[in-house]
Amino acid sequence: MAEAPRYDDSLTIALLRARDAVTAQFRDHVGEAGLTLQQWRVIRALAGGTELDTTTLANRCVILAPSLTRIIRHLAERNLVVKVPTRDRRQRVVRLTQDGEALFTSIWEVSQQKYAAIEDAFGRAEMRDLVVSLNRLRACLEPDEAPG
Amino acid sequence: MAEAPRYDDSLTIALLRARDAVTAQFRDHVGEAGLTLQQWRVIRALAGGTELDTTTLANRCVILAPSLTRIIRHLAERNLVVKVPTRDRRQRVVRLTQDGEALFTSIWEVSQQKYAAIEDAFGRAEMRDLVVSLNRLRACLEPDEAPG
DNA sequence: ATGATTTAATTCACATGTTAAGTAATCATG
C-alpha cells in the first residue's frame, strides 16, 4: 500500500516506470527480430511505402536527430531502408526496402497482439483516457508545438 | 485537431512525449548545476543523510544497475557521494557528502517550484489521477513487483 | 568445513540520449 510520494517528482518517476513497463512488453519480440525498439519505431513509421524526411521521422518516433542519423545508418547498412532523391538536397528522405517491409510484416501482427493484451489488462477506456491525459499534459507544457 | 492515432502503440508514443515534456521542465535548471537528470535523481534519493545500496537506488531512480555504477563513479569523482562500509561486502552502500547535500539544497527549491508550476498548469487533481493511472498501468503489466 | 549455488555489483560492447559545433544547401535581400 501507500505508494508513497517519496519524491517531489513522483510524476517523473511514474512516467519512467510506466514507460519501462510498456516497452518491456515489446522489447523481447522486437529484439528477436534483431531490432531495438527505436529502430522498430522508425520502421513502423515508414511501413506501407511511406517516405519521410529526418525531421518528420524524428518527431513521429520521438527520437532526437543525432540518434536518428545513427539509426538510419544502421538500418541502411542492413538494407532495410534507402535514401530517396529529393529536390531540396539538404533533406534526407528515406523509405523501406522490400526487406524492410518484409521485416515489418514479420513483427507487426504479434506486436498488435501485445498491444491488445495491454488494453485487455488495463482496460480499453482507461487506456484511451490515459493517452488523452498524457497528451494534454504535454500540451500544457509545450504550448507551441506543431503536431508532427 | 484530431491527434490522430497514427501508430498502434500510441500509448508508447504518448508516454515518451509526456516524459520528454516533463523532464524538459527540469533539465536546464539541473544542468546549470552541472548534473544530468539521472544524477539529480540519485542525489535527491540520497538527500537528508539517506544511505542506500545500489539495488535499492536503481529501483527508486529507475536507472539500470550498469548505468548506476557509472553515475556513482562520476558523483564520487566530484566528491558528491561516498561509499559507506557494510557487513555484506558485496553491497555498495553510498551516501551524500557535505558537498552533495549542499548541491542538493542549492537545486531543490527551484525544482519544487517547477514541479508546482506543472501542477498549476495541468491541474492538481488531474495530476494525482494521472500518477495513479500510471502506477496502475505498471501494476497491470508487472504483477510481481516489490515496491522499491 | 568444502564445494556448488546464489546474490550484488561491475565490466564489456554496442545502441541511444543530449548538447554543442560543424557542413552544406537554400533563402532573403540588396
Add this chain to the structure above:
DNA sequence: CATGATTACTTAACATGTGAATTAAATCAT
C-alpha cells in the same frame, strides 16, 4: 548574382540504456 542568414542534417564528445558475461562475496547442501 553575391552574400549573410536560415534551414536540415551530420559529427563529435560524453552520458546513459541495455543485455550478456564476469567477479567477488555470501549462502546452502551436504
